[in-house]
Amino acid sequence: MLSERLANVWAMTTTSPQGRTELLRPDGSPVRVLVVDDEQSITELLSMALRYEGWQIRSAGDGTGAVQTARDFRPDAVVLDMMLPDMDGLAVLGRLRRDLPDVPVLFLTAKDAVEDRIAGLTAGGDDYVTKPFSLEEVVARLRGLIRRSGAADRRSDSTLVVGDLTLDEDSHEVSRAGDNIHLTATEFELLRFLMRNPRRVLSKAQILDRVWSYDFGGQANVVELYISYLRRKIDAGREPMIHTRRGAGYLIKPAAS
Amino acid sequence: MLSERLANVWAMTTTSPQGRTELLRPDGSPVRVLVVDDEQSITELLSMALRYEGWQIRSAGDGTGAVQTARDFRPDAVVLDMMLPDMDGLAVLGRLRRDLPDVPVLFLTAKDAVEDRIAGLTAGGDDYVTKPFSLEEVVARLRGLIRRSGAADRRSDSTLVVGDLTLDEDSHEVSRAGDNIHLTATEFELLRFLMRNPRRVLSKAQILDRVWSYDFGGQANVVELYISYLRRKIDAGREPMIHTRRGAGYLIKPAAS
DNA sequence: CGGGAACCTGTGAATTACCTGAGAAACGCA
DNA sequence: TGCGTTTCTCAGGTAATTCACAGGTTCCCG
Missing domain, CATH: 1.10.10.10 (Winged helix-like DNA-binding domain superfamily/Winged helix DNA-binding domain)
Known part of the structure; x- marks a missing residue:
């Protein structure tokens, strides 16, 4: 069922976006986003949807990979699952912040884990969505984060x-x-x-x-x-x-x- | 006329495209804040929240580091935990003041700490909040300190x-x-x-x-x-x-x- | 003109999100 | 210490929202 979805999203990515307002960095290069989740179906789904936005996407399946990839990919934003096989989402966050102190993070969390784990996370301007999410929601939140972080052109309004x-x-x-x-x-x-x-x-x-x-x-x-x-x-x-x-x-x- | 004000008024406010008001220095560069606390989770939390205000943040985990960082970072304000591993908050304050005699300091103290010590310190225009704090409180106090530190005749836009x-x-x-x-x-x-x-x-x-x-x-x-x-x-x-x-x-x- | 496919929409049930009264616990101050 | 204030939990109430279902309408085709 999820693969059906992938097919639909994929179909969209192959259609060239026309007249869409795209978020670009100040130098005109595309925004870069790192997606971190251990379920491959999720990273694929997100990658395709976000590529459709005209963004450059890299993905990782665990915390170690995320930190490594982030180091040379230097993303403008990160989508980070709180539940990873090798380390806790918070630990990954700490390491990410060491290399990229200003990068905004969009957390993915289970619906029932919201209350206790999320406290303080949106404090810095980060944000989160609960699984299962809708792609529009993720994209909208990411656009918001990137717009507010100053990584993108500030002319784009809301x-x-x-x-x-x-x-x-x-x-x-x-x-x-x-x-x-x-x-x-x-x-x-x-x-x-x-x-x-x-x-x-x-x-x-x-x-x-x-x-x-x-x-x-x-x-x-x-x-x-x-x-x-x-x-x-x-x-x-x-x-x-x-x-x-x-x-x-x-x-x-x-x-x- | 406006440039006169810019020259005299140490800090001014502008409005960002998102409609948020930001504190800026007269030359238009962002305000600089040094955060000193030995708990990394606290420095991270504060760093993120203060960066979101549009400020430039540097952090240190002990008194020695704080003094060193302050020397070349030349912050406009300091957030200082009273309880540091290597030296007492008061000692740090003394050394900070040697390099930066006018920098305002926001102290972080435990709730049950002896408050009379603090009371004396805040007479000089400094301020304090007790742990655990809310971010709005810290941000508001810092804004107040920065606003007040600069100008005798600053416009009251509080x-x-x-x-x-x-x-x-x-x-x-x-x-x-x-x-x-x-x-x-x-x-x-x-x-x-x-x-x-x-x-x-x-x-x-x-x-x-x-x-x-x-x-x-x-x-x-x-x-x-x-x-x-x-x-x-x-x-x-x-x-x-x-x-x-x-x-x-x-x-x-x-x-x- | 008839039939089927695609689309539209009224009804209502289940669920969710939100609001708020009452009271317990913690706090602050004299 | 004691009293008023403030913060917060709990739980019931209410209204908004989501969605399934089903009957109706429109369009296309022969």
Whole structure:
């Protein structure tokens, strides 16, 4: 099942990104991210999704490898599983920080281990997501970390705009033509995904893979359902921006055109 | 006129693209802080949190190292644990002052330590916090020290304003639309954290990590509880300013909008 | 015009996230 | 020491959210 997902994500990576805003370092070179997890399916999933962002990815399966790779790869951000075979996530963090004192870290943790282990981790500006995560969530958090760390161009701001529709990633506010629109968490993530890929058809499989967590086992028509929710809130009584391409997927584009 | 101020005012504030206010030195370079503690977890925690403020951090694990580092790092402020393996905090202070007579020092002390010793020291303009501290507390105290150390006639920008809500970091006074509001210490710190990040969603984990002390092991719903207290005092009978983003966190913003 | 595939959406149940009252414990201060 | 204040736990209540299911609609094709 996970390999099906990989196939979908892979399909996306082979399509050339068009008109997407990319995060770049000040010198114009791509952002570098190190992914550390002992499950190979996870590192592969993440690597492909993050490469799609235009980032350069290196991965490691344990703490030792992570520290070694970090030394010469010099990543701008690290995705780090807290549960590694050879050392504790915190130990890895300590060693990473010795070489790269300013690198922001996105922790991956099990849902139930959050309370005690995470305390203090987000303190420095780091962040975490719980497993199982959605790829959109990981990407969004990473973008936030990189943007705030100063490794990337600071011109990039936190607002997505498509036509008269705006979505602010910091305040989680959405408005169309000035009217504020309240969205639930899932609706917000779905809309963010659409808006980050304007004028591009996204298949239901792709949407499911990026917006829902990787272990989601439900009916594929949740996507239809949530598209329907979004339309009710965003397109209601207006020129529609969310369009169905029968047999292909959905896309968002400015109302005028 | 502005350059006059820059010349006279030792430290000034600017606003970063993310809307956070940063302390900068007159020449625009980042503030430098030296962190001295023998527990590596503490220096790491503080380093990360202070770097996030945009400051340049160097750390040392003992008195000797501190004095050496201070000599060529020339910090604008020092965070100094009173309990060091090789020498007493007072001895370190003496030697630091030989090289940097005006540098303000923030002492870290155990809760039960004799406080009269500290009391004498802080008369000179230094300050202290007790372990275990909260990061917001340390950051706020440091900002105060740095701000005060430089200028006799520095502009008093110790007030945070969001809409008709104001919070004075020096006097700890809070008022909304002119009405004074009494807050407890924890409520004050939580509100300060929210107000220093207006219009930005802060997760419960982030809040817990910055507002509560680093050894807090309790339930995450204290955050909900204190948000509820704040609402009762700040939003009571008015247009609410504190908003819940279900599944994401909380944020504060001006009532109008 | 009929039938099937793809898509849309109303209904409702289960779950989750959040809010808040009550009271215990710890703290601070005289 | 004793009293008021503050912090925090616990637990019940409530409302928002997610999702399955199923019947309806639209579109495409012959």
